[in-house]
Amino acid sequence: MSSIILLIVSSFIFTSCSTQPKPIKLGISQCDYCKMTISDARFPAEIITQKGKIFMFDDIHCVLGYVKENSNAKNEIKDIYLTDYNGNHAFIKASEAHLVKSEELRSPMGGNIAAFSNVDDMNTTMEKFKGESINWNELFQ
């Protein structure tokens, strides 16, 4: 009996809103801006709001579009996460990411921006794709 009560109580406690990015299910999760099913692991992004609500996007282009179209969204944002273009595509905070823009990246919505967690990765990719390094804060303004 006590275990049931514990279960009920804990279910209330642990359903509080998360502040960690939620893994994106490729082929199932939908982009909250362009409505496309997210299927490219290299480019997704997430916005987490102050209230803990999570919005998923398939391309940085959609993050910027979403923020632009929802004027009060910008104030409610807690964190923005991008995915590492290399490796196992882990989430990285947008403010800490190194970004490359290149036409040849061909991202799902034509944002053509890749994020990297370390500078070396960024430099090797930049050489391959003839891209330019850009700054998140300038992009997000």
Add this chain to the structure above:
Amino acid sequence: MLRFLFILCTTPIFATTYHVSNSSNYNSIQQTINLSKDGDTILVEAGIYKEKNLVVNKEIILKGIQHPTLDGEGKYEIISVRANHVTIDGFKIINSGIGTLDDPAGIKIYNNRNVSIINNILESTFFGIYTQNGINCIIKNNQLKSFATEEQQIGNGIHCWKCDSMQIIGNNIQGHRDGIYFEFVTNSVIWRNISTNNIRYGLHFMFSNNDSYITNVFRNNGAGVAVMFTHGVKMFNNLFEENWGDAAYGLLLKEISDSYLVGNQFIRNTSGIFMEGVSRVQMERNLFQNNGWAMKIQANCMDIAVTKNNFLSNTFDVGTNGSLVLNTFNFNYWDKYEGYDLNKDKLGDIPYRPVSLFSMILEKMPPAMMLFRSFMVTILDKTEKIIPSITPENLVDNSPLMKALPL
């Protein structure tokens, strides 16, 4: 003049036909291509050829007899077309390389015009037939089959990027990411293709203006068909069938303008059509049958004319997310219409409101679906029909048909 005639008569005579087979002197397709000149024909006998990456850099016809197999051994892009006026006809192309950086394909056309890819069978390729910067190419009667699962990276079946005047005809595409993918492709036609069981979209259009797709079948794809950020699309006589799921739509239209949707059938989809940011679109003589929602129109759509369509056995006819309606509904047949026709002009005498109260509630709170078909919901819906308060007042068909159209 005589000299001109002489040239005219003799040129074809110099074209050579080569036979490639495993048993003859010519047993390598690549070496034969290297020997050949523009205008030559290379016939390839049945057999298995492992040519790594076959580069076609002459204006030749490459024709397979009884579908010779080109095996990419899971490592290579199988055929790279790097010349104009190339025909590739009748090959079986299997096991291309897999890669995310250079997008290997079964057949890739690089910046060429007037290339024909006909009657080929492609199996287990990463991208199937990939065209970049192609002009006036024909992709016809090919069978493409790949074996994608949701987790793994896979390319599209027929992928066109920055092309013009393409003809995609009579192909059968299965198990890719998107069956047919168009990005920056203009003035092209997609006709009589069958695109089924792809993990994302059967057909995916982006930034591709003035294209037509006619008499295609899109069945059981992960998320249906998406047409986005485009103007001047003609969609005629297509079948959109069996696309189920929360994020699946028979047809997703986003940011579309000046387009036509005529004679299409939407059967058994979660949402037949989902429209967002759509303007100036004519929808005529379409059939919506057995869908969850026949149509979802977001409030940011305008000047959509929905005329002479049949709405049969849909759970909800129309869903919307706001009260602003700038679209018109006229002369449609709605099987849920309960009005009468006293003056016998075959039009209902009282207007029909296709948006029910409950579908408005669901739009805000999807879990309320639990209460669907309960007594209270039915009463609320009836009350709303008589005194509309939550449903948009202007979303109304003032002349609903009494009989279904023969579509």
